[in-house]
Each structure stands twice: as structure tokens, then as C-alpha cells.
Amino acid sequence: MAFSELLQYVGNFGRFQIIMSIMIVSAITFITTCNLVENFTAAIPAHRCYVHLLDNVTSDIKLTMNLTAEALLRISIPMGANQKQDQCRRFRQTQWQLLNSSNLTINNTELETEPCLDGWIYDQSVFTSTIVTQWDLVCDSQSLKPLSQFLFIVGYIIGSPTGGYFADKFSAVFFLYGLLLDLQNLGSNMFLSLALLGAVDYPTKFLSFFVMRFLKRRPSVAFTLFTAGCSTLVNVFVPKDIPFLRLGSAIFGKGLIAIFFSMSTNYFHELVPTGVRSTVQGLITLCNGLAAALTSLILITRQYFEYLPMILCGIFPIVASFSVYSLPETLNLPLPDTMDDMKRR
Incomplete structure (x- = not known):
């Protein structure tokens, strides 16, 4: 019996699933704050x-x-x-x-x-103390600042294979995470920037529901990646004395990435067979952590060329958008249960 047929007997999305979803969202709300805290604890004040x-x-x-x-x-x-x-x-x-x-x-x-x-x-008008002011991580030592972010992600990477193993055994729930590492360089109030970048998730997640329901997977995923990359590259040409335009471009790109995460999660479950789904999810989590760690190191290149991190972070999703077309289309198709089901697509 196929997994999709089994769901007809055990029931689809009901009250239990709604309660579990609310509990997971509540946990994620507090857990993921550790990914953002270094925007404030490692902020670089004027000096x-x-x-x-x-x-x-x-x-x-x-x-x-x-x-x-x-x-x-x-x-x-x-x-x-x-x-x-x-x-x-x-x-x-x-x-x-x-x-x-x-x-x-x-x-x-x-x-x-x-x-x-x-x-x-x-300048202590905004931050009275950060790890930057405590250890003088400025000027020639500024490249050491991303090291703390890198070490945090390395710890996450080390735990990913173990997490993937236990997810396969105990059906643990994986969740997508995001790192916003460079709020200060948007050229505006970083507290307002974080609030707006977080608020944009709500309408975009709602919009992603309709996108996944009516549009094909491959062009939708590719479009969000390509456009998000372009919105990042646009900021290379926006002067720093126009902060609202830089922030607007970042919010637009963040919204597209939020849609991408929603669609890619759904697309992943439609592509990967049920039997190996948890294991593959562990590998994807490992790759996500590696990319996040490399992103923190890419920020070091700013001391050699100011816009290099922004250019690299814009080019990668654009290149990835073209690779999406190597994947099969899964809209309105049943979930694959075996590797043979996946190969037939």
C-alpha cells in the first residue's frame, strides 16, 4: 500500500496536526533567536x-x-x-x-x-558593550568578528549527521533556519531592519500557499532564487546614503527567499521517497549549515573589496536557479514511496 493511500485510512491534516504545528512554530520562534543574536552582541559601533x-x-x-x-x-x-x-x-x-x-x-x-x-x-549611544568593544575587534582585527559566527555554525554542522540519524529513528521534525548576519550594512536602523525582515515572512508565507497550489514547482522555485539574487546585486549600486532603498531591496529579497523556503520544503518531500526522506533531510541540513558557515567567512572579504560579499551572495542563488530545471516536475503527482518511483520521474 502506498503512503498516500495509507493517509486516506489514518486521516489527513486534522486537530492533532494543527496542535503539533502550533507547538513547533512556538518552539522555533524562541530557538532560532540564537541565529540572530550576534547582530547585536557582535555589533560594530562607530569608533x-x-x-x-x-x-x-x-x-x-x-x-x-x-x-x-x-x-x-x-x-x-x-x-x-x-x-x-x-x-x-x-x-x-x-x-x-x-x-x-x-x-x-x-x-x-x-x-x-x-x-x-x-x-x-x-560610540555607546546604541550599544553600551559588545564583544567587538570588549576585545577591540576592529580595524586589523575586524576579520576575527565573523569567527564567532563561524564556530557557532560549525557546531551546528557537527550535530547534523547525528540529528539525521535520530530523525530517521524517532521521526524528529526538521525545520528550516535562516541567518541574518549583516544587518548593520543595510545602512539604516538595525532594529527596524530586523523587525521588517521578520514581518515580511508572514505575507510571503501566505502567498507561497497559493503559489504551490496553482503554479509548477520548477519555474516557481527558479524564479524566486533568481529574483532574490538580483535584488542582492542591486544593492551593490545603491549608495549608502539612501538607506531606505537598500532596506527595501533587502526586504524584497528576503520575502522571495521566504517563499523559496516554503516551496523548496514541499518540493523536497515530493521528490524524495518516503523511506530515505529523513536521511536525505539530514544531509540537506548539513549542507545548509556548511553554506551558513561559509557565509560568515565570506564577510571577511569585505576588507579587501567592500561589495564582494554582496556580489557572492547574489551570484550563488542566480546560478542555483538554473540548476533547478534538472529536477523533475512534481505538481499534482503522488508522493514517491521507493527509489524506483523517483527514477521513473
Whole structure:
């Protein structure tokens, strides 16, 4: 007897399944927060080099000359990109001549600078303390920040084969997870960004129900992947001083990915035979964890080329969208029960 025929006798989606679904959703709501917490615990606040004239409260020069904080920073910190104060270097010698308004046109690149030998001063208006401020994971050490995210995912990867084994034995429920690792670079309020990126899941999950009911699997899955990748690449060309446009593009892409996750889960169960479904799901979870770990390492490449992580994260789903057409179409077909059923498709 086929599995689909067996369901006619034991019953389809009923009260028990509804209760179980609500319990699973409630658990996922709290469990997956650990995937997002490093957006806040490892946030990089605005920072600058420690300046003796400004940050040393016992400085006699500061008291006698009565200079403003802006003036002291002007003569101590060079200007970096976008005419903003450099976050990783300071003048080797105090440049008193910059106090003269007629000398503001002096090229800072001609003045001798040095790294932040005495540490950094961090903006505490949003985050009073993070692992970045505690361990000074900025400038030359900024590449160490994604390491904590990478180690977290590695732990998840190690547990995936074991999880797949026990899922096969005890019918444990797998769930899809997502990692939002780079909210700060959307160029807007990261708390608002996280709220909007989470809120977009509700309408898109509802929309995915109708997409799966009436549209073919292959073009639907391929379209969401391709368009989500394009929305990521678009942000490469959007200036950082237009944060609402960058956030809008990210929300659009996140919505498409949410639809993709819903469809791909359903598509997976229609493709893989019942007997090996749990084992294959364990392997897919392993691959998901590996991709998430690599994503955290890809963020390190930003120090070499600012837009490289965004380009890579946009290209991968576009390439994957074309590979979807190598899979068979499963709309309105019964679930496969054996490997032979899958091969006949």
C-alpha cells in the first residue's frame, strides 16, 4: 500500500496536526533567536582612536586652550573615506596648523599617521558593550568578528549527521533556519531592519500557499532564487546614503527567499521517497549549515573589496536557479514511496 493511500485510512491534516504545528512554530520562534543574536552582541559601533588631548580628562592642554571636541579631533584624527574621520588611524603628531581655517585644505594623506596604539573610543549611544568593544575587534582585527559566527555554525554542522540519524529513528521534525548576519550594512536602523525582515515572512508565507497550489514547482522555485539574487546585486549600486532603498531591496529579497523556503520544503518531500526522506533531510541540513558557515567567512572579504560579499551572495542563488530545471516536475503527482518511483520521474 502506498503512503498516500495509507493517509486516506489514518486521516489527513486534522486537530492533532494543527496542535503539533502550533507547538513547533512556538518552539522555533524562541530557538532560532540564537541565529540572530550576534547582530547585536557582535555589533560594530562607530569608533575612533584614543586621543590624549580629548579623552585624557587630566590633560593640561585641553584645560588651558579650551578647545572644542570637534577642534581636538580635527588636529588628532585624519579624514578618511567620504570625508569622515578615520576609524583606524590618528596623526603621529598633533597637527595644530589645522586649527587655522585657511589650512583646512591641507591634504591629510601628506601628514604622518599611525595606528590606534592606545586603543579606541566607541560610540555607546546604541550599544553600551559588545564583544567587538570588549576585545577591540576592529580595524586589523575586524576579520576575527565573523569567527564567532563561524564556530557557532560549525557546531551546528557537527550535530547534523547525528540529528539525521535520530530523525530517521524517532521521526524528529526538521525545520528550516535562516541567518541574518549583516544587518548593520543595510545602512539604516538595525532594529527596524530586523523587525521588517521578520514581518515580511508572514505575507510571503501566505502567498507561497497559493503559489504551490496553482503554479509548477520548477519555474516557481527558479524564479524566486533568481529574483532574490538580483535584488542582492542591486544593492551593490545603491549608495549608502539612501538607506531606505537598500532596506527595501533587502526586504524584497528576503520575502522571495521566504517563499523559496516554503516551496523548496514541499518540493523536497515530493521528490524524495518516503523511506530515505529523513536521511536525505539530514544531509540537506548539513549542507545548509556548511553554506551558513561559509557565509560568515565570506564577510571577511569585505576588507579587501567592500561589495564582494554582496556580489557572492547574489551570484550563488542566480546560478542555483538554473540548476533547478534538472529536477523533475512534481505538481499534482503522488508522493514517491521507493527509489524506483523517483527514477521513473
